[in-house]
Amino acid sequence: MARPSIPLPAIAVNRPAADGPVVVSIPHAGRIYPPEILAAARVSKEDLERLEDSWCDRIAAGAEQSGATVVRAMWARAVADCNRGEGQMAPGEVAPMLRPQFSAPGRKERAGLGVVPTRLSHCGPLWRRPLDRAELEWRLDRLHRPYHAALAGELAAVRDRFGRAILIDLHSMPPIPPGQAGHGARLIVGDRHGATADPELVERVIAAAARLGEPVGRNQPYAGGHIVRTHGRPAEGIDAVQIEIDRTLYLGGDRYPDAARAARLAQWFSELLTELAELFPGDNSLLLAAE
Numbered sequence: 627m628a629r630p631s632i633p634l635p636a637i638a639v640n641r642p643a644a645d646g647p648v649v650v651s652i653p654h655a656g657r658i659y660p661p662e663i664l665a666a667a668r669v670s671k672e673d674l675e676r677l678e679d680s681w682c683d684r685i686a687a688g689a690e691q692s693g694a695t696v697v698r699a700m701w702a703r704a705v706a707d708c709n710r711g712e713g714q715m716a717p718g719e720v721a722p723m724l725r726p727q728f729s730a731p732g733r734k735e736r737a738g739l740g741v742v743p744t745r746l747s748h749c750g751p752l753w754r755r756p757l758d759r760a761e762l763e764w765r766l767d768r769l770h771r772p773y774h775a776a777l778a779g780e781l782a783a784v785r786d787r788f789g790r791a792i793l794i795d796l797h798s799m800p801p802i803p804p805g806q807a808g809h810g811a812r813l814i815v816g817d818r819h820g821a822t823a824d825p826e827l828v829e830r831v832i833a834a835a836a837r838l839g840e841p842v843g844r845n846q847p848y849a850g851g852h853i854v855r856t857h858g859r860p861a862e863g864i865d866a867v868q869i870e871i872d873r874t875l876y877l878g879g880d881r882y883p884d885a886a887r888a889a890r891l892a893q894w895f896s897e898l899l900t901e902l903a904e905l906f907p908g909d910n911s912l913l914l915a916a917e
Contacts, residue, residue, distance in 0.1 A: 634658050636701045636769045639776050646693030646903035647788035649780050650686050651795040651853055653708035653773065654679035656699040663705055666761070668754045669746075674704040677743050680873055680881055682798040684888045688896035693903045694794075695784065697777045699769065704752070706765040707741055708773045709795075709851040715740035721758040741770065777857060785863045788906045792827065793866040794899070795853045798873040802847065811843030812875060816850035816868035822858025823865035827905070831867050834898045838891075840875065 635658075655678060664671060689696050699708055716735045717725035719742075731740070738745025738752075742765055745751055757765075777793075785791035802809045813835045817823040828844075835842045850858075850868040858866025876888040 634660055634701070636699070636705075637773050637776055638696075638698045638700055639780065640690055640696045640698070641780075642690040642693050642695065644693055645695065645784065645787065646899075647784050647790060647906040648692075648694040648792045648794060648899050648902050649777070649784060650689050650694050650696045650899070651777055651793060652679075652683050652686060652696065652698040653795070653853060654699070654703045654797060655681065655683040656702045656705075658701045659704065660701065663702070666753055667704070669749050669752055673746065673749050674702065674752065676746055676749075677703040679703075679796075679798040680877060681883045681888070682796055682871065682873070682876075684883050685798075685871065685876065685891045685895050686796055687892045689899055692896045692899035694899045695780050697773070697780055699773055701769050704743055705768070706770040707739070707743055708770055709797075709853050710734075710739070710741040711852045711856070712741055712766060712770065714852070715742065716744070719744040719756060720762065721756050724757070724759055724762065741766070774853075774856065777853070781857060781864050789863065790906045791864045792902050792906070793854065793857055793864060794831075794902075795850070795866065795868040796895075797848075797868065797870045798876075799848065799870040801872055801874055806847055808843045808846040808848075810841050811846075812840035812872040813838070814843045814846070814848045814868075814870040816845050816848050816854065816870070817866075818850045818855055818858065819845055822850060822854045822860065823867050824860055827865050827902070828867060830901065830905075831869070831898065834894075834901060835869070838894055840872075 659671060686696055714735050715728040716731040717728045742757060781791045815832050817828045832842055848870045854866035854868045876883055876891050878884045
């Protein structure tokens, strides 16, 4: 795969004027499709857009004003999925020389939702040919690795400043179908079943979600993916929580945001971030002593 002919930002990091201990991750709402990605696809751009957490970045529109740092993927999820690990891929989706490094795929990888998405229902294969090493490394080097490096750097910086960091990994989801675990919930709070965040913090997030008046679930069917699993280390001062929001709460039938409903969720999310920031106000004693 050739390098893009024009520079396109793969990620964006937006820091608030008055910082706080919260970092928001938005890995799946990117809407930039480099030309080489579209050329490699055997399906339409509209089909690739089905991978997106459509417009969920609008929910975080007030995050910086609430003191949170925002790390956002600008390139689309079709390039690389930042919420999958580098080893998460079904062997049959890559060139034969790469198959040994993807030897134990899980359910999502077998469905084509690996570190590079390769298939979707009703579309079949997304790419004209299996990924070779150069194509895979290009996608990882340009999007996946910079995203995680930026996220790790921002989390370390706020932890050093406030003594603790809170990562909120923001996603949207389709309605959960009948018969599936979590059916009926419109928001899902995931902490890898208690592994990635302090229980009191998770309870605060759940209580805040309940104030929307919508059913809230915990860990079913979304317990949290690669991002919270990798960066959530409560014993080292970093708590990580994944939030999934039913996208019918803010999208219209045309898959574009409904202004009033999106604004309601954005206001709720800003209030949540403000509440979480108050948990760790930081310690300015060293600064005062130096004056």
